[in-house]
Amino acid sequence: MYIYLFYIICESLVSLTLTCFVACAYAYTYRIERIGPLSFLLAAHVRLKMSDRVLEVHFLPELTTEKALENSIVVIIDILRASTTITYALAAGAKCIYPFLTINEVVSWKKENIDTFTEGIILGGERGGKIIEGFDLGNSPSVYTEDEVRGKVIGFTTSNGTKAMQSAVHAKRVLIGCFSNISAVLDDLNKERAPIHLLCAGTNGVVTREDVLFAGKVVHSLANSDSNFCLNDEAIMASAVYAQTLVKQTTLDSELRNTLGGRGLTKLGYEDDIELVSKEDVFSILPTLDTKTWSIRR
Amino acid sequence: MYIYLFYIICESLVSLTLTCFVACAYAYTYRIERIGPLSFLLAAHVRLKMSDRVLEVHFLPELTTEKALENSIVVIIDILRASTTITYALAAGAKCIYPFLTINEVVSWKKENIDTFTEGIILGGERGGKIIEGFDLGNSPSVYTEDEVRGKVIGFTTSNGTKAMQSAVHAKRVLIGCFSNISAVLDDLNKERAPIHLLCAGTNGVVTREDVLFAGKVVHSLANSDSNFCLNDEAIMASAVYAQTLVKQTTLDSELRNTLGGRGLTKLGYEDDIELVSKEDVFSILPTLDTKTWSIRR
Numbered sequence: 001m002y003i004y005l006f007y008i009i010c011e012s013l014v015s016l017t018l019t020c021f022v023a024c025a026y027a028y029t030y031r032i033e034r035i036g037p038l039s040f041l042l043a044a045h046v047r048l049k050m051s052d053r054v055l056e057v058h059f060l061p062e063l064t065t066e067k068a069l070e071n072s073i074v075v076i077i078d079i080l081r082a083s084t085t086i087t088y089a090l091a092a093g094a095k096c097i098y099p100f101l102t103i104n105e106v107v108s109w110k111k112e113n114i115d116t117f118t119e120g121i122i123l124g125g126e127r128g129g130k131i132i133e134g135f136d137l138g139n140s141p142s143v144y145t146e147d148e149v150r151g152k153v154i155g156f157t158t159s160n161g162t163k164a165m166q167s168a169v170h171a172k173r174v175l176i177g178c179f180s181n182i183s184a185v186l187d188d189l190n191k192e193r194a195p196i197h198l199l200c201a202g203t204n205g206v207v208t209r210e211d212v213l214f215a216g217k218v219v220h221s222l223a224n225s226d227s228n229f230c231l232n233d234e235a236i237m238a239s240a241v242y243a244q245t246l247v248k249q250t251t252l253d254s255e256l257r258n259t260l261g262g263r264g265l266t267k268l269g270y271e272d273d274i275e276l277v278s279k280e281d282v283f284s285i286l287p288t289l290d291t292k293t294w295s296i297r298r
Numbered sequence: 299m300y301i302y303l304f305y306i307i308c309e310s311l312v313s314l315t316l317t318c319f320v321a322c323a324y325a326y327t328y329r330i331e332r333i334g335p336l337s338f339l340l341a342a343h344v345r346l347k348m349s350d351r352v353l354e355v356h357f358l359p360e361l362t363t364e365k366a367l368e369n370s371i372v373v374i375i376d377i378l379r380a381s382t383t384i385t386y387a388l389a390a391g392a393k394c395i396y397p398f399l400t401i402n403e404v405v406s407w408k409k410e411n412i413d414t415f416t417e418g419i420i421l422g423g424e425r426g427g428k429i430i431e432g433f434d435l436g437n438s439p440s441v442y443t444e445d446e447v448r449g450k451v452i453g454f455t456t457s458n459g460t461k462a463m464q465s466a467v468h469a470k471r472v473l474i475g476c477f478s479n480i481s482a483v484l485d486d487l488n489k490e491r492a493p494i495h496l497l498c499a500g501t502n503g504v505v506t507r508e509d510v511l512f513a514g515k516v517v518h519s520l521a522n523s524d525s526n527f528c529l530n531d532e533a534i535m536a537s538a539v540y541a542q543t544l545v546k547q548t549t550l551d552s553e554l555r556n557t558l559g560g561r562g563l564t565k566l567g568y569e570d571d572i573e574l575v576s577k578e579d580v581f582s583i584l585p586t587l588d589t590k591t592w593s594i595r596r
Contacts, residue, residue, distance in 0.1 A: 059357065059505060207357060209531040233507040233558045237539045244538035247545055260531045 054195035055222060055229040057215045057238045060202040061167045073194050074168035075177040075185060075218070076289070078201035079210040080261035081139050082161025083178035084277045085124070088141035090298040091180075091283040093150035095119060097296040099162040099289070103132055106155040117153040125157040129268045132157070140273050141180075164201040165289055171197075174289035176296060179214060179252065180282040186221050188286055196222075198235070209241065209259040210277075213252075216242030253278040352493035353520060355513045355532040358500040359465045371492050372466040373475040373483060373516070374587070376499035377508040378559035379437050380459025381476035382575045383422070386439035388596040389581040391448035393417060395594040397460040397587070401430055404453040415451040423455040427566045430455070438571050439478075462499040463587055469495075472587035474594060477512060477550065478580040484519050486584055494520075496533070507539065507557040511550075514540030551576040 054072075058064040077083055086097055100106040103125075110121050124137040124144070131138030137148065139158055156162065168174045172194050177185040189196055198218055200211035216238035223229050223239065231239075245255055256262045256274050265273055285298040352370075356362040375381055384395055398404040401423075408419050422435040422442070429436030435446065437456055454460065466472045470492050475483040487494055496516055498509035514536035521527050521537065529537075543553055554560045554572050563571055583596040 060361075062360070063358075063503070063505065205361070207361065207532055207535075209535055212531075212535060233510075234505055236556075237505075237507055237510060237535065240539045240542035241535045243542055243545070247541070258534075 053193070053226070053229045055198075055219060055235055056196070056232040057198045057200070057212070057219060057234040059200050059207045059212060059234055059238075060205065061164045061199060062205060063234075064167060064197070064199065066167055066170050069168050069197050069199070070170040071172045071194065072197045073173050073175065073189065073192050074171040074197045074199055075175045075189075075215075076161065076164050076168065076199055076201065077177050077211045077214050078158070078161035078164060079178055079214050080208070080256065080259070080265060080277060081141060081273055082156075082158040082201065083176050084180055085139050085141045085144060086156070086161075086176050086287050086296055087178050087180050087283060087285065089124070089144035089149055089154055089156075090287050090296070091285055092144050092146045092148070094122070094144070094152055094154050095297075097154040097156050097287075098294065099165055099296060100155060100157040101162055101166065103127070103157060106157045107134075110155055113153075120152045122149055122152045122154045123156075124154050125162075127159060129264060129270065140270060141276050142272065160201040160203055164199050167199060168197075168289070169291055171291065174291060176287035176289065177214065177218070179217075179278060179280045181285060181287075182214070182217065183281045184284050184286045186218065189218070189222060190225065198238075203261060203264070206260065208261045210256050210261050212238045212241050213245065213255060213259075216240070251278070252280070351491070351524070351527045353496075353517060353527040353533055354494070354530040355496045355498070355510070355517060355536045357498050357505045357510060357532055357536075358503065359462045359497060360503060361532075362465060362495070362497065364465055364468050367466050367495050367497070368468040369470045369492065370495045371471050371473065371487065371490050372469040372495045372497055373473045373487075373513075374459065374462050374466065374497055374499065375475050375509045375512050376456070376459035376462060377476055377512050378506070378554065378557070378563060378575060379439060379571055380454075380456040380499065381474050382478055383437050383439045383442060384454070384459075384474050384585050384594055385476050385478050385581060385583065387422070387442035387447055387452055387454075388585050388594070389583055390442050390444045390446070392420075392442070392450055392452050393595075395452040395454050395585075396592065397463055397594065398453060398455040399460055399464065401425070401455055404455045405432075408453055411451075418450045420447055420450045420452045421454075422452055423460075425457060427562060427568065438568060439574050440570065458499040458501055462497050465497060466495075466587070467589055469589065472589060474585035474587065475512065475516070477515075477576060477578045479583060479585075480512070480515065481579045482582050482584045484516065487516070487520060488523065496536075501559060501562070504558060506559045508554050508559050510536045510539050511543065511553060511557075514538070549576070550578070 089097060098109065100109065106123060110123060114121065122137060123135040125132055125135060126139035137143050165174065175185060175188065198215040200215055202208050202211060219235045219239040220242050253275055256278050262274050287296050287298055289296045387395060396407065398407065404421060408421060412419065420435060421433040423430055423433060424437035435441050463472065473483060473486065496513040498513055500506050500509060517533045517537040518540050551573055554576050560572050585594050585596055587594045
């Protein structure tokens, strides 16, 4: 309690000192003489606060670094379909999800933990979009039903989503975002002061429009409610990509069908997944990756 | 002459065989029975032709490969400022431009060729946006005047533009595109049948909006005049990024000032360059990189 109070006082002092410094710089630069000192200090304080809400988009994990995401809020975006599947699985009552990079890792983990997780282990994921041989479930959100996953622990590996999580290993918090829980993501980010990084998973190193569309909708919504975000070029572009769907008045479903991922899924016979993935705000849960235990919980 | 005729006949036969094949597939898939055979063959032929005009955008050289660009028309895009500077230099009468990756390479090349190019060698380029020590000119388009470069050979190295060219080493043709010569680029691409790849240089591995805006304008213009292009996700997104500037009715100049590159140049004191770079269709020349001699000529 006392430590917290001490922290608050220190932070206020530092903030006030910086504010005075900025106020002086303003006064010198703009030759302000007549404005009252209080309102002037307030204006300078607002200006100072403007630069501290970073909101960046990264079109691929390869386009950022662990260092850049350190101490930030990172939203992992793999719309078709890992982000959505994880959200559906946790909404259906799965206890938690352990994400893995390789099939070997998840298989070994199951063998080692079969006696620890007596509630039962489900293996899920995909390679090339299809269910992995010997696994219980693929990567379709619809198959993660209550009957299948309630109370169970899931070992999960996908080609891109779980890889994107690796970049966020030093983040302050790691959220899983998709259209099914977009309002929960926005509510959380609106309360945050830490830098926000929206990390698109892409598909095997190729930028995918479905991920950028989601990132764009988040930037569009946050920047509309608070214009003081510091956006990188990718964030401005993502927002423009989403804003164009508003101008064209197309449905999210039709947009997602005409993306690299959407076309790939249609070819594989998973067209129904696209429709499911396009439904907004189905759940209010916020899957969060605990980087210490490397498990995702709601 | 006979070889050409033989080629035309063979191509027609192959095209007709494929058309018949697609027609049969259509007939089987859509259970078409009543439509007249001629109009049906024509429809199938049009469908077949739809897939042969590839138009792809790559936000960074790292997001594509030499293999993917093989036998294509590649447009190198480094709006702020290499593409623009090269166009201005050739328009001012420079004989040709040799692009190099490193400073050492361009300096050695000058030493080796001082007696070959008796018309005179100019060294130009930048590191960190600034003129390189010992070089004649920096990377501002405005300094490549007739007085400085007419009839001369230029050795040129920049951080990103010359690196992007390396990816296009196996391309059919390599063009240098910028807003200053955008109509010349569009006229050329409109006549082409080969796959088109618009290659954004970015800045040190970071995607830059000024390059994507140019690529977007090209996609927007080409796809408006011919809807049969096969676009990748990056092309659709670039087009949306450009289309948003039309919706917002902002000037290109104000958009470029608010990009990563634009802000960087303003900090370095090169704000005037942004205004120059934003001027469309100043020249009708089309700088082309000859991949055999590795030199750029108009």
